[in-house]
Amino acid sequence: MKKLFILMLALGAMACENDGNDNTIKVESTVVNFDDFVGDIEYIYGYENDAIKCEYFYNEEYGYWGGFAQSRIFDTNVANGVYENQFAAYNSKAASGNTFLLYYYDSYNEPCDILFKQDSGTISLTSVKLNLTTYTYASITDEDINTFARAFGDEDYLKVIFTPYSNADTPVGESVECYVVDYRNGKRTVADNWQKFELNLPASDRIRVTIETSDVGDWGANTPLYICMDDLTYNVI
Numbered sequence: 434m435k436k437l438f439i440l441m442l443a444l445g446a447m448a449c450e451n452d453g454n455d456n457t458i459k460v461e462s463t464v465v466n467f468d469d470f471v472g473d474i475e476y477i478y479g480y481e482n483d484a485i486k487c488e489y490f491y492n493e494e495y496g497y498w499g500g501f502a503q504s505r506i507f508d509t510n511v512a513n514g515v516y517e518n519q520f521a522a523y524n525s526k527a528a529s530g531n532t533f534l535l536y537y538y539d540s541y542n543e544p545c546d547i548l549f550k551q552d553s554g555t556i557s558l559t560s561v562k563l564n565l566t567t568y569t570y571a572s573i574t575d576e577d578i579n580t581f582a583r584a585f586g587d588e589d590y591l592k593v594i595f596t597p598y599s600n601a602d603t604p605v606g607e608s609v610e611c612y613v614v615d616y617r618n619g620k621r622t623v624a625d626n627w628q629k630f631e632l633n634l635p636a637s638d639r640i641r642v643t644i645e646t647s648d649v650g651d652w653g654a655n656t657p658l659y660i661c662m663d664d665l666t667y668n669v670i
Contacts, residue, residue: 461669462559467503467662468530476504476520480534484556484669487534488545500545502535504661514571519659523570528562528627528663535566538644538658546598547640547665555636555670562627563593563613564661570625572657573614573648582648582655589616589647593660597637606635613660627663636670 467480480487480503489500508521520535527533549556565573572582573591585591591614597605609632613624634640646656 463667463669464529465665465667466527466530466532467534467665468527468532470503470505470532475506476502476535478502484550485665485667486548486550488548490542490545499537499539499542501547502537503532504535505532508567511567511571511575514567514569514575516568516657519566519568519657521567522661523565523567523625524627524661528564530663533564534662534665536642536644536660536662538642538660540643540653544601544641544643546601547642549638549640549667551638557636557668557670558595558597558632558634558640558665559668560629560631560633560664560666561595561611561662562629562664563611563624564627564663565613565624566657566659566661569657569659570623572655573623581650582657585614585616585648587616587619590614591644591646591656594643594645595632595634596641596643597634598639598641599637601639605637609634629664 463484465482465485469482478491478498479489480501487501489498489502491498502520504520506521507525508518509523509525513521522533573585575584590612593611593613594608596608599605611630612622615622644658644660646654646658648655
């Protein structure tokens with residue numbers, strides 16, 4: 434008989450299960466809502482707590498960045514869907530708390546991963562809530578005058594891909610694809626709110642996040658490759 438003990442924590446819950454063979458498997462499930470934001474600024478590059486680190490890069494010479502950032506900017510006005518407002522989620526609030534994790538995917542630079550710290554145990558990413566940025570939402574719904582992006586039509590899509598790695602070069606298991614915009618086969622699915630995606634990835638040292646769009650030109654993706662994340666859930670075994 435399985436016994437399940439649940440203790441609610443500030444960032445999640447812990448559960449302890451018996452596998453039926455007198456071997457206790459201890460699983461800690463933690464939900465990170467990125468709400469440990471310090472100061473009055475609206476966004477900050479990167480994120481780190483005791484268990485995970487979300488990487489980023491910043492080019493001071495050109496003011497160019499990529500990877501992860503914490504943000505508390507929300508904007509549902511499509512008219513504000515421009516590059517200058519790139520840190521805004523297309524919503525009026527976070528999935529929980531007041532802050533979310535923003536990810537900008539740049540395939541031309543070294544990847545920025547979600548790293549699991551070695552002293553945290555064996556970690557498996559189980560689920561996440563995703564939402565579009567105002568900038569990306571405007572680009573897929575209207576002609577974006579600031580980029581080469583076009584409004585989405587039949588068979589277009591935007592997907593976020595989560596791939597577990599044992600190190601920077603070795604994938605572990607299969608990737609999970611999350612279609613945040615899906616116009617294939619007559620669908621009109623748009624993650625314009627916080628949509629939960631089950632991941633259940635195998636244990637790994639890091640997670641690499643990539644974003645793919647069907648709107649691609651001679652120089653690569655035309656759609657702004659941003660995604661908002663919240664309530665990132667992982668298990669420590």
